[in-house]
Amino acid sequence: MRQRFALAALAAAALFAASNASAAFYVDDTTGGPTFDRPFEDFSGLSPSGLGVVYDSFSFSVDTAGSYVFRSFALPLSAPWDNFLFLYQGSFDANNPLVNGIAGNDDFNATIGRSGFEISLATGVAYTLVTAGFESDEMGRYVNVIRGPGEITAPVPEPETYAMMLAGLAAIGFLARRRRS
Numbered sequence: 001m002r003q004r005f006a007l008a009a010l011a012a013a014a015l016f017a018a019s020n021a022s023a024a025f026y027v028d029d030t031t032g033g034p035t036f037d038r039p040f041e042d043f044s045g046l047s048p049s050g051l052g053v054v055y056d057s058f059s060f061s062v063d064t065a066g067s068y069v070f071r072s073f074a075l076p077l078s079a080p081w082d083n084f085l086f087l088y089q090g091s092f093d094a095n096n097p098l099v100n101g102i103a104g105n106d107d108f109n110a111t112i113g114r115s116g117f118e119i120s121l122a123t124g125v126a127y128t129l130v131t132a133g134f135e136s137d138e139m140g141r142y143v144n145v146i147r148g149p150g151e152i153t154a155p156v157p158e159p160e161t162y163a164m165m166l167a168g169l170a171a172i173g174f175l176a177r178r179r180r181s
Contacts, residue, residue, distance in 0.1 A: 030131060034094060035053060036132070037052065038050025038133075039098050039104065043101035055131060057092055058129045059092075059126060059129075062121050062148065062153070065120070067149070069117075073142060080112060085115035088100045091126070
């Protein structure tokens with residue numbers, strides 16, 4: 001199994017290197033996340049079957065304009081939950097999910113648990129990728145992949161975020177040390 005995974009990773013890396021493209025991927029989980037009323041794929045309205053679905057969002061920008069491919073895979077692949085993928089240009093507001101939406105997809109290639117699209121992105125623009133369930137009981141782990149001609153970069157946290165993270169790590173270290181004594 002490990003050998004098969006290593007070969008697949010090596011083949012993917014060779015593909016990306018050969019095409020001068022870059023890719024970003026991340027694994028996350030929508031379980032226990034915030035909720036919103038999910039729009040239709042074309043943002044023409046809110047779906048009656050998508051009320052109160054959990055979602056997760058990822059904000060990013062690109063350094064090269066061009067066509068980017070987005071894919072989302074619900075995990076585990078052997079028994080996926082029904083995921084939905086949206087892309088917003090500018091800001092994403094869960095209270096106004098019809099605003100700023102530019103792409104949406106459910107069941108890429110007619111396969112439940114896979115979502116995706118290809119769309120042109122511009123430099124200097126903030127984007128938000130939203131992974132959600134089809135219905136309110138659809139949630140779980142997923143992996144998202146973004147591939148295109150430029151680097152995909154997430155915003156750098158503000159200094160206050162780093163300070164809070166360091167304070168949290170210090171508190172955990174203090175509690176761990178206190179338990180040992």
